Amino acid sequence: MARIVMKFGGTSVGDCDRIKNVARRVKSEFDRGNEVIVVLSAMSGVTNQLVDYCKQIAPLHDAREYDVVVSTGEQVTIGLLAMALHELGVPARSWVGWQVPVRTDGAHGKARIESIGTEALTQCMADGQVAVVAGFQGIGPEDRVTTLGRGGSDTSAVALAAALKADRCDIYTDVDGVYTTDPRIVAKARKLDKITYEEMLELASLGAKVLQTRSVEMAMKYRVRVQVLSSFVEAPGTLVCDEDEIVEKELVSGIAYSRDEAKITLVKVDDQPGVAAAIFGPLTDANINVDMIVQNVSEDGTHTDLTFTVAKSDLERAIKVLTEKTDLKYGRLVPDSNVVKISVIGMGMRSHAGVAQKMFKTLADKSINILLISTSEIKVSVLISDDYTELALRALHSAYGLDTK
Numbered sequence: 001m002a003r004i005v006m007k008f009g010g011t012s013v014g015d016c017d018r019i020k021n022v023a024r025r026v027k028s029e030f031d032r033g034n035e036v037i038v039v040l041s042a043m044s045g046v047t048n049q050l051v052d053y054c055k056q057i058a059p060l061h062d063a064r065e066y067d068v069v070v071s072t073g074e075q076v077t078i079g080l081l082a083m084a085l086h087e088l089g090v091p092a093r094s095w096v097g098w099q100v101p102v103r104t105d106g107a108h109g110k111a112r113i114e115s116i117g118t119e120a121l122t123q124c125m126a127d128g129q130v131a132v133v134a135g136f137q138g139i140g141p142e143d144r145v146t147t148l149g150r151g152g153s154d155t156s157a158v159a160l161a162a163a164l165k166a167d168r169c170d171i172y173t174d175v176d177g178v179y180t181t182d183p184r185i186v187a188k189a190r191k192l193d194k195i196t197y198e199e200m201l202e203l204a205s206l207g208a209k210v211l212q213t214r215s216v217e218m219a220m221k222y223r224v225r226v227q228v229l230s231s232f233v234e235a236p237g238t239l240v241c242d243e244d245e246i247v248e249k250e251l252v253s254g255i256a257y258s259r260d261e262a263k264i265t266l267v268k269v270d271d272q273p274g275v276a277a278a279i280f281g282p283l284t285d286a287n288i289n290v291d292m293i294v295q296n297v298s299e300d301g302t303h304t305d306l307t308f309t310v311a312k313s314d315l316e317r318a319i320k321v322l323t324e325k326t327d328l329k330y331g332r333l334v335p336d337s338n339v340v341k342i343s344v345i346g347m348g349m350r351s352h353a354g355v356a357q358k359m360f361k362t363l364a365d366k367s368i369n370i371l372l373i374s375t376s377e378i379k380v381s382v383l384i385s386d387d388y389t390e391l392a393l394r395a396l397h398s399a400y401g402l403d404t405k
Helices: 016-031 046-057 063-070 072-087 119-126 152-163 197-205 213-222 275-285 312-324 347-351 355-365 386-399
Strands: 003-008 035-040 092-095 102-104 113-116 130-134 137-139 145-147 168-173 194-196 226-230 238-241 254-258 262-270 290-295 303-310 332-336 339-345 372-376 379-385
Touching (some): 016 072, 046 063, 063 072, 072 092, 092 119, 119 130, 197 254, 339 386, 379 386
Parallel strands (some): 194 238
Antiparallel strands (some): 262 303, 372 379
16 A cells, blocks of 8 residues: 555646546545545636735735635635545545644745644544645644745645655646646657656746746655656656666756746946845845846946846835835846746756857857856756747757757
């Protein structure tokens, strides 16, 4: 008997027929004698609608009440799936975040899991029931409802798999695995049989929508074996695993892109010690993550330009924080939301030179201007105009030999 966590995303539970299909999938695992924990997202589109309601009521809303609203979508799907399982003769019980409990910090909208109580779910499975758990949500300080950020149900699933020492965590979604890049843009994209935790982490953090970044971080930390599978097609998926399990490593395994980027340039910043801390400190206090950072060399020794990126959804808040911080000395603030981040990722970069040079030359050959550059041991990222996204992806995919063979 195995203990399995099965997570289903919004498209997988998009309507009642799809929820019934999920119930049949769960029943198959249950009938094999396995202990099953199911983690669900809200129906596709529901969370977006709930977010929109919050914006209509108050554009700069109370984050605590925002979490109360947007966490309700998962409560609907877990109740419906439990009913569907009952109809198939499978004993099941639904669990919202506070009932488990999933304990988090107080960063509403972006909460991090601190601990998970396992006693109740363990007893549920010992009683022969399927535990159907609401993803995306938890309970924070003062017993306030919290949410884990968009895609947080993936993190809920991996965290439960780690806490319950599950044999595996299966993530069911609307794609049948992890591809070398977005197959909707690049027709020659290939599905990967296996990918390392490190590569998947880079892909997820750099724009690939298959898995949430924090879920991959947690899987890597606790060595949770994760499979990405299709809810609609019976086919092998992609295994996210240790590097040791992959015999032949590609130079570049994938190319990711993120349109959730916005660029801010502060022109004529005072070039003196402590200025960067004075700029980024308030952004950190406001829970605004800064990604790529470039500071120009000061020509006159007194002023410089500082450019950085934030999530597009944080752009207005970032501008508000910086403009209200009256002790900051700069000439003007220039925002730009028409940008995209393109990244090439691969474990093979550790032992091969020239990966970045090939990226820069390929983009230059297509007359695509690079706005910002950042690198790590296994990735190179550039910021370019959003107008060139598709052209850049196709050109780079071919340049690194990733097209379908």
